[in-house]
Amino acid sequence: MSNGTLIAEAGGAGERLRLAGRPRLGEALIRGALIACGWFVLGTTIAMLGFLARTGIQGLSEVGFTTLFASDTWKPEAGSFGALALIVGTFASALGAVALGAAPAVLAAVWLTEFATEPVRRAYRRILEVASAVPSVVYGWLALVYLVPVFERLAHAIRGEDAPVTGEGLAAAAFLLAVMIAPTVLLLSLDALSRVPRPLRDASAALGASPWQTAFSVSVPYGWRGLLVATFFGFARAAGETMAVQMVIGGARRLPRDFFFSPTTTISAQIVMDMQEARPGTPENNVLYSMALVLLVVSVLVVLVTRMLARQQTR
Amino acid sequence: MSGKVSLHRTQRAGSAREAALRRVLGVSAIALAAAYGAGLLFLLARGGSRLWSLTLYPTPLSGVDNEETMRFVVATCVFGIAAWTVVAVVEGILARLGRPVLPRRLVRGTIVAVALGGAALGRDHLPRFLIALPSETTAGGGVGPEIFNTIYFAVLSTAITLPVGVGAAVYLARFAKSQRFVGAVRMALDTLASLPSIVYGLFGFLVFVVQMKAGYSLFAGAFVLALLNLPLVVGIAEESMIAVPRELDEASLALGATPVQTAFRVTIPYAWPGILSALVLSVGRVFAESAPLIMTAGTTISRANAYSLDPFRGGETLAVHLWYVNSAGLAPDRADVSAGTAAVLVVLVGLTNLLASRFARFGGAEGTRTKKATR
Numbered sequence: 001m002s003n004g005t006l007i008a009e010a011g012g013a014g015e016r017l018r019l020a021g022r023p024r025l026g027e028a029l030i031r032g033a034l035i036a037c038g039w040f041v042l043g044t045t046i047a048m049l050g051f052l053a054r055t056g057i058q059g060l061s062e063v064g065f066t067t068l069f070a071s072d073t074w075k076p077e078a079g080s081f082g083a084l085a086l087i088v089g090t091f092a093s094a095l096g097a098v099a100l101g102a103a104p105a106v107l108a109a110v111w112l113t114e115f116a117t118e119p120v121r122r123a124y125r126r127i128l129e130v131a132s133a134v135p136s137v138v139y140g141w142l143a144l145v146y147l148v149p150v151f152e153r154l155a156h157a158i159r160g161e162d163a164p165v166t167g168e169g170l171a172a173a174a175f176l177l178a179v180m181i182a183p184t185v186l187l188l189s190l191d192a193l194s195r196v197p198r199p200l201r202d203a204s205a206a207l208g209a210s211p212w213q214t215a216f217s218v219s220v221p222y223g224w225r226g227l228l229v230a231t232f233f234g235f236a237r238a239a240g241e242t243m244a245v246q247m248v249i250g251g252a253r254r255l256p257r258d259f260f261f262s263p264t265t266t267i268s269a270q271i272v273m274d275m276q277e278a279r280p281g282t283p284e285n286n287v288l289y290s291m292a293l294v295l296l297v298v299s300v301l302v303v304l305v306t307r308m309l310a311r312q313q314t315r
Numbered sequence: 316m317s318g319k320v321s322l323h324r325t326q327r328a329g330s331a332r333e334a335a336l337r338r339v340l341g342v343s344a345i346a347l348a349a350a351y352g353a354g355l356l357f358l359l360a361r362g363g364s365r366l367w368s369l370t371l372y373p374t375p376l377s378g379v380d381n382e383e384t385m386r387f388v389v390a391t392c393v394f395g396i397a398a399w400t401v402v403a404v405v406e407g408i409l410a411r412l413g414r415p416v417l418p419r420r421l422v423r424g425t426i427v428a429v430a431l432g433g434a435a436l437g438r439d440h441l442p443r444f445l446i447a448l449p450s451e452t453t454a455g456g457g458v459g460p461e462i463f464n465t466i467y468f469a470v471l472s473t474a475i476t477l478p479v480g481v482g483a484a485v486y487l488a489r490f491a492k493s494q495r496f497v498g499a500v501r502m503a504l505d506t507l508a509s510l511p512s513i514v515y516g517l518f519g520f521l522v523f524v525v526q527m528k529a530g531y532s533l534f535a536g537a538f539v540l541a542l543l544n545l546p547l548v549v550g551i552a553e554e555s556m557i558a559v560p561r562e563l564d565e566a567s568l569a570l571g572a573t574p575v576q577t578a579f580r581v582t583i584p585y586a587w588p589g590i591l592s593a594l595v596l597s598v599g600r601v602f603a604e605s606a607p608l609i610m611t612a613g614t615t616i617s618r619a620n621a622y623s624l625d626p627f628r629g630g631e632t633l634a635v636h637l638w639y640v641n642s643a644g645l646a647p648d649r650a651d652v653s654a655g656t657a658a659v660l661v662v663l664v665g666l667t668n669l670l671a672s673r674f675a676r677f678g679g680a681e682g683t684r685t686k687k688a689t690r
Contacts, residue, residue, distance in 0.1 A: 004574040006564050009494075016497075017561055019489045019574035027575040034490060037482030038500050041549065044542060045503035048510075048518045055521065108344035115337060116344075124348050126672075131351040133664045135603035137637045138358065138657045144641060145650070183351065210329025212337060240511020242606035243638050268513040268606070275517075275610055280525040292517050299509040307505065 049296070056293035059286030068290065074253040074265070076274060076284035085255045086291060089170065089266040092259075093245060094238035096174025101182040102231045109189035109227075113196075114215040125190070132183035140244030143176040148248055151175075155261035165261035168250035173266070176248055177241060181234035188233055192226020193219055225309045236302045240295060242268040267291045355661060362658020365651045366442040381622035382446075385463060386438050389445055394433030396666070398426045444655050449616055449636065454648040458636060458656055460621035464533070465632040465663070467624075468608075469598045471537035472544065476597055479541070480548035481590060485578050487549070488556035489564075508546035515539045516607030523611060531613030531629035539607045544597035548590075555589025556582055592674035599667035602660060605634040614639045633660050 004021025023031055060068065063081045071082025112121050152167030159165050196219045204214040220227070250263020251273065271288050278285040329337075402422055409416060447457025483500065491497045516539065523535035559582050567577040583590070613629035620628055631639060637656045640649045 003571055004568050004577065006561060006568055008561070017489060017557075017564065018492065019564065019568075019577055021568075021574045023575060024573055027573055030575050030579075031490065034482045034486040037479050038486045038491070038496065040479055041483050041507075041545060042500050042503050045507055048514075048542075049506070051518060051521055052514065104343070104347060107340060108347050111337075111340045111344040115341060124344075126668075127348050127352045127355075129672075130355060130661075130665050130668050133599050133603060133668055134355070134358075135605065135634045135637075135660050135664065137605050137634045138660055141637055141641055141653050141657060142354070142358070145653075182347070210333055212329050212333040236509055236511075240513060242511070242513045243609075243634075247638070247641065268511060271513055271517065272606055272609060275520065280521075289517060289521075292514050295511050296514055299511060299514075300506060303505050303509045 052289055052292055052296060055286055055289035057290070059283065059288070059290035060293075062283040063287050063290070068287070072255045074270065076278065076287060081283075081287050083267075083287075083291060085253060085264055086267045086270050087294065088255060089173075089249065089264045090239055090268070090295070092170050093173040093177055093249070093266060094235055096170065097177030097181055097238040098231060098235050099178075100174060101178030101180075102185050102234055105182040105185040105234075106189050106227050106230070109186050109193055110215055110220060112190060113193040114211060114219060125187070128183045128186055132187060136180060136241060136244040137247075139176060139180050140247035143172065143179075143244065144247045147176060148172055151261065155258075159258065159261065163258070165258050166250065166263060167261070168248055168263050169256055169258070169261045170249070170264060171260040172248045173245050176244060177238040180241065180244060181238050184237060185230045185234040188230035189227050192223045192230060195226065196222045225312060229306045229309055232302050232306055236299050239298055240268060242272055245269050246272060267295055355665075358654075358661050359658050362654040362656070362661075365655035366444050366658070382459075385459065385622045386441065386446055387434050389459070389462065390434035390438040390441055391430045393441065393445070394437070395426060395430030397433075398429035402426060445659070448618060448621060449640075449652075450646055452645045454646060456646055456648075456652055458633060458652075458659065460616045461631060461633045461636045461656070462659065463622050464612075464616075464630040465602055465634075467626075468533065468537055468540065468612075468632055469601045471533060471626060472540040472601055473594060473598060475538060475541035476544050476548050477594060480545055480593075481552055481583065483545075484549045484552035484556060484590075485583065488553045489578050489582060490574070504546040504549055507542065508550075512543060512604055513606045513610075515543050516610035518542075519607060519611035529627065531611065531615075532627045533612055533630055534626040536608045536612030537626070539611050540601050540604060543604065543607065544600055547597055547600070548593045551593035551596075552586065552590045555586035558589075559585045588674050592671040595667050595671040595674060599664050599671070602632075602663050602667065603634060605632070605638055608632055608635050609638070614643075633663075 004019055007018045007020050009016050009018060068081055068083045069087070070084070071080065072084040072088075073080045073082045074085055112124055116124070148167035150167070151169075151172045152165075155165040155167060155169075155171075156163065200218055200222060201214055204218045205211075209217065245266055246269035249265055249269055251265055251269070252263035253265055253270070256262040256264040271291060274284070274288055278288065402417075402425065406416060406422075443455075444457045445462065446459045447455065448459060449461065450456030487497055487500060519535050519539035523529050523538070524531065529535065563581050563585060564577055567581045568574070572580065608631070612631065612635075614631050614635055615629055616631060617628070633656055637653055637660070640646070640652050640656070644652075646652060
């Protein structure tokens with residue numbers, strides 16, 4: 001006698017299997033536990049978004065939406081909440097990181113999938129996997145010790161010896177973030193390009209295209225959505241990065257005097273710094289959740305865009 | 316991928332300009348990887364000197380609870396890892412030469428013997444840095460408690476991620492009836508995966524420190540890290556369960572097994588290598604994460620319970636220590652302490668990556684899978 005059946009259902013992407021059948025007495029409990037696991041994931045996500053939204057909106061209403069985005073003086077303890085510097089710092093450093101880091105990573109991925117031999121590809125992957133897993137504080141510490149002095153000299157070379165510039169600032173942060181996101185972008189791009197169907201490449205070669213033409217006229221155009229998704233993830237990681245940026249951005253709570261080479265701050269760095277001082281429940285504290293809400297909205301937007309792109313890809 | 320025939324050789328070569336462009340692209344790509352590789356080696360060398368320079372005398376350290384046990388465990392790990400590395404290299408060379416591989420049991424026995432024997436003999440001559448307590452203002456501080464906390468965090472958060480992650484994955488892959496529920500959970504996981512870690516930190520702070528008034532604790536940090544890792548674990552586990560051939564499940568059901576028996580004796584064992592590699596990767600992220608831990612587990616080490624197993628005390632990990640030493644530390648040798656901490660972190664992360672790729676490779680071995688699945 002059979003105690004269960006396997007049912008194949010049409011799912012979102014292809015077929016989905018389902019184990020069906022009446023559970024025995026003890027097994028109902030186990031199945032209940034499994035369902036609870038699913039609900040746990042859903043529940044904590046909703047709880048997390050809810051908690052943050054509630055406190056963040058409370059902070060926004062206490063401080064006022066316009067003051068938050070109109071002024072650049074961030075001194076919560078003195079009652080002035082101008083978050084312009086934080087927002088500008090976050091977006092400028094993340095965009096700078098993508099501008100510097102995404103293109104080399106994507107091009108390297110193209111070279112690896114199209115022109116490199118298998119052993120080279122494997123070794124390359126191994127190095128980049130470790131590099132992408134290296135803790136961000138390690139990158140931050142390296143940059144603090146070895147990169148900031150270089151940028152200090154660079155700043156003086158560009159702006160003049162006596163100019164009030166430092167190595168810490170958006171330029172150093174953007175460069176550091178570029179180094180940090182490049183491995184992630186590269187690995188994701190590799191995955192995207194490896195999904196290009198083999199027959200497409202063969203057809204291109206059969207039509208007499210050179211490898212270079214195949215790479216840039218067939219593979220890249222086919223996989224461009226995946227490459228874009230990789231870049232978006234790089235941006236999201238750069239925008240959310242906390243400790244590494246905090247170590248090289250300088251920590252001045254205002255817009256940078258010199259856009260590239262003077263201390264400023266970012267949303268996440270400021271949250272970590274101020275969280276240790278602000279008492280819970282006060283406006284100083286709640287406004288930090290409002291800032292986190294900005295980050296959250298950005299990352300949810302990234303998810304939506306990537307989902308849309310992925311859906312178009314499968315079509 | 317290895318089975319494919321390369322078409323490049325038979326293709327039209329392309330113009331001289333294209334060949335030059337290809338060379339430029341190739342050289343730049345290799346330079347990129349070489350830069351990262353050199354950076355990693357530099358980290359190891361720079362931090363290794365810290366371990367080396369302080370390794371040559373015994374490490375008396377009394378008055379700390381469980382310190383002796385901790386020292387034995389660290390020694391076992393150090394010698395075990397060393398033995399494993401040597402064995403792996405030897406096996407690699409043998410395989411390259413075409414010689415038969417060493418018997419499994421002999422290899423395992425040797426590693427265990429070396430680990431325990433080395434620990435028994437050499438536990439008082441370990442690198443001081445790996446054992447000593449951190450010091451706030453004087454030189455010579457170590458990272459013993461930080462290493463302990465890092466590992467302990469990995470254990471605690473895996474204890475949450477493993478049951479919840481695998482449970483949710485089984486449910487999604489084999490039991491869920493409602494298509495909408497599956498879609499909602501996937502959406503939730505996608506959202507979780509995209510959130511910056513600082514947002515997790517804020518959530519943990521709000522729930523555990525503010526609402527429950529529990530103060531900084533390892534448990535809060537581990538819970539937050541478990542949440543952070545859920546998308547990764549559920550995603551990979553579900554994927555490897557979907558990849559289980561339906562014939563196996565059908566055979567199990569045809570033999571009279573119930574759905575739950577089938578899931579736990581066939582589906583999960585078959586997908587186990589994938590699940591394991593996901594867990595190892597998530598442990599790597601536990602080692603690396605710092606921002607959420609600063610906000611949930613604090614930045615302190617207390618001398619009295621540096622090695623306590625109580626999950627409701629606070630404590631910093633290696634990554635947090637690296638940040639703390641540089642932003643608030645006053646020790647004169649903090650450059651060396653940072654370098655040493657960074658090197659230990661890189662070793663830990665490298666090991667987890669190696670392990671994860673090993674498990675992922677086992678996933679391809681049909682033999683181990685079917686043996687487990689049909690036991």
